[in-house]
Amino acid sequence: MVTAWPEEDWHSQRLLEALGRRGAASAVDPASLSAFVEEGVDVRAGGEPAGRFDAFVLVRGLGRAGDPDVQFEIYRALEESGAVVVNAIDALLAAQDKFRTTCLLARAGLPTPRAAVAQRPEEADAALEALGDAVLKPVTGSLGEGLLRVRDDAAGREALRERLARDGAVYLQEFVPTGGTDLRLFVVGGAVVGAMERVAPPGEWRTNVAQGARVRAYEAAGEVRAVAESAAAALGLDYAGVDLADGGEGMTVLEVNGNPSWRGILEATGQDMAERIADHVLARATCRLRRGVKSKLQETGATHG
Ligand SMILES: Nc1ncnc2c1ncn2[C@@H]1O[C@H](COP(=O)(O)OP(=O)(O)O)[C@@H](O)[C@H]1O
Numbered sequence: 001m002v003t004a005w006p007e008e009d010w011h012s013q014r015l016l017e018a019l020g021r022r023g024a025a026s027a028v029d030p031a032s033l034s035a036f037v038e039e040g041v042d043v044r045a046g047g048e049p050a051g052r053f054d055a056f057v058l059v060r061g062l063g064r065a066g067d068p069d070v071q072f073e074i075y076r077a078l079e080e081s082g083a084v085v086v087n088a089i090d091a092l093l094a095a096q097d098k099f100r101t102t103c104l105l106a107r108a109g110l111p112t113p114r115a116a117v118a119q120r121p122e123e124a125d126a127a128l129e130a131l132g133d134a135v136l137k138p139v140t141g142s143l144g145e146g147l148l149r150v151r152d153d154a155a156g157r158e159a160l161r162e163r164l165a166r167d168g169a170v171y172l173q174e175f176v177p178t179g180g181t182d183l184r185l186f187v188v189g190g191a192v193v194g195a196m197e198r199v200a201p202p203g204e205w206r207t208n209v210a211q212g213a214r215v216r217a218y219e220a221a222g223e224v225r226a227v228a229e230s231a232a233a234a235l236g237l238d239y240a241g242v243d244l245a246d247g248g249e250g251m252t253v254l255e256v257n258g259n260p261s262w263r264g265i266l267e268a269t270g271q272d273m274a275e276r277i278a279d280h281v282l283a284r285a286t287c288r289l290r291r292g293v294k295s296k297l298q299e300t301g302a303t304h305g
Pocket residue numbers: 113135137141142143144145147173174175176177178182205206207208243254255
């Protein structure tokens with residue numbers, strides 16, 4: 001398990017314990033990743049050759065120390081060498097970027113609110129005019145932080161200018177009148193394995209648990225389930241938290257998280273998503289080993305038919 005916070009991060013601890021119940025698991029600091037390129041790319045993780053590990057699970061896999069770009073490339077090199085990396089780095093990066101997420105969802109034909117990015121006031125104003133009632137979000141934010149409701153008026157345009165000056169770009173998403181309620185579905189290995197409804201506190205429209213939302217178990221079925229599973233697939237995530245809301249025109253995907261918290265789902269349902277992720281990682285690692293054994297047998301001509 002690759003994590004920069006093996007002791008402090010609750011999720012890292014839960015997952016390390018769950019993995020440890022299924023095999024030998026250890027925490028590797030992303031800053032301890034290195035590579036030596038000769039004919040191939042030899043990656044070392046935590047002082048050991050990467051080939052000694054059956055899978056790499058990224059929890060808080062981008063380090064506080066070291067260089068994130070180097071870490072991305074090392075994860076890519078691991079994937080290219082056939083290693084199991086969960087979540088895959090490009091899927092994780094796509095989910096971190098709300099604009100990219102919107103593009104991938106729309107391209108997959110999934111319901112998601114209209115959205116826009118802009119880098120200059122003229123284009124930002126035009127986007128706000130087209131969207132009307134909108135939510136201004138940091139392109140790579142989380143936990144409901146930095147979200148602002150904006151309308152096509154002087155205050156809205158002023159908010160756009162402030163964000164442009166600070167961040168260089170703005171991401172706007174059409175406001176969905178949810179009444180302060182939405183769904184969080186947890187998808188692992190292509191299937192919904194946990195779901196909850198989140199209700200924002202009075203006067204709040206953001207339903208993040210980090211913003212004080214109350215949670216209760218939800219029985220996901222039919223279209224809701226299918227949309228969440230397709231959204232995780234559209235981003236290529238092995239495990240994901242999908243935020244879905246209904247503003248009166250059917251369910252729409254607000255965002256997809258590639259590094260989702262599962263504290264709220266545990267509280268709401270009693271189900272520990274760490275167990276589901278660990279099952280999935282084990283299944284993928286086993287699959288890879290079987291394939292390896294099979295091709296070795298074929299190489300040596302030990303199989304017939
Ligand atoms: N377009 C929207 N319309 C209405 N509410 C929204 C919209 N986008 C986000 N929200 C509310 O804000 C919360 C946080 O937004 P989200 O896009 O999930 O960002 P974060 O990564 O910060 O969680 C959502 O769970 C939802 O309650």
